[in-house]
Amino acid sequence: MSGTEAIVTVFRGPHQPDTEIAAKLQALETLLSEAAKEFADLRLASSLAAEDNVLFDVVQRLGLNIKTFTLETGRLNAETLAVLPALQARYGKAPEAVKPVAAAVEQYVNAHGADAFYESIDLRKACCDVRKVEPLNRALRGAQAWITGQRRAQAATRKELPVRENDDARGITKFNPLSDWSEADIWTYIRRFDVPVNALHFQGYPSIGCEPCTRAVTLGEDIRAGRWWWEDPANKECGLHAGNINRASSLQSPLKSA
Numbered sequence: 089m090s091g092t093e094a095i096v097t098v099f100r101g102p103h104q105p106d107t108e109i110a111a112k113l114q115a116l117e118t119l120l121s122e123a124a125k126e127f128a129d130l131r132l133a134s135s136l137a138a139e140d141n142v143l144f145d146v147v148q149r150l151g152l153n154i155k156t157f158t159l160e161t162g163r164l165n166a167e168t169l170a171v172l173p174a175l176q177a178r179y180g181k182a183p184e185a186v187k188p189v190a191a192a193v194e195q196y197v198n199a200h201g202a203d204a205f206y207e208s209i210d211l212r213k214a215c216c217d218v219r220k221v222e223p224l225n226r227a228l229r230g231a232q233a234w235i236t237g238q239r240r241a242q243a244a245t246r247k248e249l250p251v252r253e254n255d256d257a258r259g260i261t262k263f264n265p266l267s268d269w270s271e272a273d274i275w276t277y278i279r280r281f282d283v284p285v286n287a288l289h290f291q292g293y294p295s296i297g298c299e300p301c302t303r304a305v306t307l308g309e310d311i312r313a314g315r316w317w318w319e320d321p322a323n324k325e326c327g328l329h330a331g332n333i334n335r336a337s338s339l340q341s342p343l344k345s346a
């Protein structure tokens with residue numbers, strides 16, 4: 089699906105007939121159920137976006153023993169934060185909010201300024217390290233495996249995204265169970281199971297991150313065009329999914345692919 093089609097999907101709301109996602113839904117439920125049996129400590133990383141709320145809904149519906157957390161970076165939109173109480177009201181539980189180390193944030197802000205991420209890729213990555221990567225590493229400490237809501241269609245860096253991979257940096261297994269799901273599949277699920285969603289999805293935000301680093305996109309733009317929009321699309325990841333950058337780099341480099 090092109091970026092244009094994806095945005096049309098979000099705004100106009102067409103969706104797949106239920107029968108068309110039945111096979112994918114069954115595969116998703118089987119994968120999560122078997123992963124929960126295989127790994128006693130399996131964790132779901134949620135950005136509180138549509139894909140992650142789909143996964144959270146499956147986990148709750150099936151009563152799976154999968155702990156869910158979200159990275160509360162301190163720079164999220166109010167609409168994103170509002171998803172937490174919405175999930176709590178719907179399921180009686182919500183992802184645990186994992187926050188950055190206050191002293192590390194203070195050090196970054198004092199040294200560079202609160203919005204220094206606009207000035208260079210290094211300063212942007214340094215901010216993501218403090219607000220996202222370190223908290224993620226902390227949230228995954230002791231886990232045997234983790235789950236993300238990434239999809240192949242979301243970005244140039246995700247075209248080769250496998251359903252299951254080794255997270256080499258942490259020495260654990262990583263699942264991307266929505267890897268082959270389309271935007272339409274996600275919204276079909278959301279309607280069918282009445283899943284709470286981030287209001288920003290209806291304001292032109294198919295992909296949602298921190299408030300100052302995410303903007304709405306327009307028709308014809310890629311799904312993740314609004315994330316760090318001032319940077320090269322081939323390298324736009326925040327460090328949470330280092331394997332994506334490595335896979336994308338190996339595809340682009342004739343030296344590495346030789």
Ligand code: SF4
Nearest residue numbers: 205215216219298301
């Ligand atoms: S997305 Fe932006 S505000 Fe959020 S951690 Fe990364 S650089 Fe900082």
